[in-house]
Every structure is written in structure tokens, then in C-alpha cells.
Amino acid sequence: MKKQMFKALVGAALVAAGVLSAGTAQAQNCSVWLVENSRFMKVPFGMFHPDRSYVQGSTDARNNVNTVDLPVNVGVIKCGQELILYDNGWNQTDYHKATGTEHWAPLSQQIAQLGFKAADVSKIIIGHGHWDHAGSLDEFPNAMLYVQAEELRGIEWALNYPGHERIRAHNFDKGGCNRTPACGYPPKTVDSIYGKVLRGKAVIVNGDMEIMPGVKIHAAHRAHTAGSQLLEVPTSIGKLVFGSDAYSSWEAIRDWEVANIQQTDSVQQFLAYEKCYKITGGYQNCVAAHEPLSYTDKYPLTKNSWVGMNGGRLAEIALAPGEASRKK
């Protein structure tokens, strides 16, 4: 009898311990890489970063750079068995050729350089739905997409706006749609997002969400688009915050200046910057999508870099315990 009671008590204790440990799952450090999906060449600096507009003859280092080359950075995050992408670039070969974009390769091939297979990508978090950040979803059929409901509702609101046509313009003219609310979402991109939703491969997020222990989506609505979202990731070098185009420029986060103001509410962009300062303790660990200094010593987080296929660059940002370097 005593023996049976003892066994029952031990069993109950084990169950209780299991339940408790499940309830307090510890955040594990993740490994993080950055991949340059492509590079937009010779973009006027002032178009990207207004406070850095070019002034001919200026000796001020802030205003004597005419054009910059902007990388399109994608985050590759490995947390245990989960392989996560933050943003996913754009996959139109002919478009890149036609526009003089350089360094491009299919994202699935770019992550293969790190030893990852497209089929192993389990989650894709898009910082927003613009074509150059949500344009390769079809390459990752197994991945669950995370997109803010507000992002989708914001586009639909604009498309159906009853007033002036300029507000509801999807693309006002050839290259002239900048800053209209529905600009930047070509039919192909929204069809890909919709396809994920229809196939049960999308989570439509309302606000903040912890997608696995320590890996958290933070809503940053209107920090670049209606439903922009950030991603907090725990690593061995501290927490990182990915910001997509809410964090287009790392220098702008450092200097508290707006950047890449497409559908941006500047106050919300600053609040998104502040979120990174709060979470990481400063600006060093804020991961920017288009920072021209990426993959150089001047953006220290990304300095451990190398050149891969088609001249595209990669950076190894942090390794989890036991994770071997994938730098080649």
C-alpha cells in the first residue's frame, strides 16, 4: 500500500514538474544571419534619408553624398529546430535586370549558402507587405506566414477610399505612386500573401504576439506602412530587434531621423526606434533593412560579413551555444 502511494506521489510530482516546466519555457538564444537579397544602385540619398539630402559643394559629411546603394536585407534566424525568415526579398529576375539592381539571387539559393533548405523554413515574418519584402513567399511553401491584420486592412481601406483618386491610387503613374497608401503592393505580391492565407499557411496577427519563447512580434503600425511589425530575437549578444522598413536606416535610428518615408507616420517611426532602444538598451542591435553601411565596420552588428553568390553579401551576427559558424 505504502509502495503504491509512494509511486503515485512520485508520478504526480513528475507530472507537476512537467506542467510547470512547460508553462515557464525558457527563451533560448537563437542564431542569426543577414542576407543581402539584392542591392538597389544609385538611389538619391535624400529620397531615402531626407535629412541627408545632397547639397552640391557641401563639405558637411551629412550632405555631400549624392547617391547611395541600398541593400535589401533579409534576416535568417535559427531557434532550436525552427528556421525563421524576417522578410523575404523579391524574385523577379527580369525586373532586376531592367532596373540595374545588383547582387540578386533567389532567396532560396542565398540561404543555401548558409546550409539551409527552402523546405526547412518554418516561419516567415514580414515586416510589411511591400513587394521587396514579401516577394519570395512562393519559394517557401512550408513556411507559416505572419502578417499584421492592420497591414491588409490598411491596403483595402485605401483601395476603396471614396474620396480623391490620389488616395486610393494603387500606382498613380509610372514610378509616381510613392506615398499613396496602397502603393508598393503589386498584384503578384498580394496574390502570394492571399495564397498563404487560403492554404492555411498564414497567421494574421493582431498587435503583439510571442511566436516562440522569447521571439516576439511587436506591432509598429504606421511606422512604415499601416501594419508594420518588428521582431525581437534573443541571442548570445543580447536581444536583437528586426524592423524591416520601419528601420530602413540604422544611421537614422542612431540619429533619430526619419528614413524611407513611404506610408510612414514619422511619430510612429520614432516610437518604433524607441522600442528597439527599450528592448536592446540602445541602437546597436537594431537590424535595418536598407542601411547603406550594412556588411561594413561602420554598422558593427553586420561587420562579420563575406561575399557570396552574384556579389551578394552575408553576415553572421550571432551564434547560439553549440551552433557552428556558417561563414565561408
Place this chain on the structure above:
Amino acid sequence: MSAANAAPRSLRLNNKTLALWVVVALLAGFVAYAALREMRKATLEVQPQAATHAFSDRRPAHSAAEERFAQALWNIHAEVRTAAVRMTFAGLAYKMGDGDRASVNTKVVPLTAVFRQAESELRALDAPASMQETRNRYAGALQLYGKASQVMVKVAHDGDDAHLLKAQEMSEQASGILLEVSEQLWPGEIKPN
């Protein structure tokens, strides 16, 4: 000094004075020119960079007839693209719970007419021989969109999401064609965002 010598001396002084004035006038003109030039330069320096485009247009030069066709198709394309995105969002809104099955019907039925009208306008365009294939491809995309819209509204009758899936596949295929035509005719259509 005699009075006889005074006149020539005065004349000599006048010549010197005149020469001096000429030099002064030249210098003043030079200074004025330099000042104007600097002012103009300063004005130019604060001009915004709006004229500079992010992307260079590297497409091969089109003939005048091709350019006319590209411009005419652009006007159709603007309507088509918006209608295509609206169709997608009709489905997305339904799946997000922002509308019932009937709302899909309400939103999508008018779009069928937009795609049909666009095809009719496209067929009426004066396309040079070099653009016939482009026109046919675009027409193919419009037919796909049209079919997608007709399939999509079936969900309003039976609630079967299979219709949405089938329509989405057709729509995405059509959207791919639109991008290919866009790359050929309007490579700057979409800019870095």
C-alpha cells in the same frame, strides 16, 4: 612750369584717368559677373534632387508606334492592376472575417466587367507588329482574371473555399504575366519601397 606746357600735361592726366576708369569698370564688371555666377550657383545647390530617378531606364529604345502602344496600355493597366488587387482583397477580407460570403459576390461581380472592358479596349488598340505578342499575353492575363472572378463568386453560393483557391491560382498566374509585360514596357513601374 609755363602755361604752354600745362595743356598737354592736363591731357596726359586725362588719358591716365580715363585708363584708370576703364580698368576700374572692367574690374567692377568682373566682380559683378562673379557675384551673379555665385548667386546662381547657390540657387542651383538648394534645388531638390527630384529630377534624379533611382533607377536608370535600361530597356531598348522603342519606336514611336511602340511608345504610343505602351502609353495606351498603361492607361488600361492602371485600371486592371487596381481591379486585380481589389479582387484579392475581396477574398482576404472574407477570410479575415471582415465580410460574409455575399460580400465576395458584391465586391467581385463588378470587377468581372472591368476585366472584360479592359480586354475590349486592349483589342481595339493600334499595336505595331512588334507588340502583337505582348498584347496577346496581356489579353491572356485579362481572360485569366475574368475567369478567376467568375470562379471566385461561386463561394457566395456554396461556401466552398475550393473556389477561392482555384481563383487565386488563376489570379496569381495573371499577375505574373502583368509583371512580365511591365518589365518590358515600364521597367520603372515599381520603385524601392
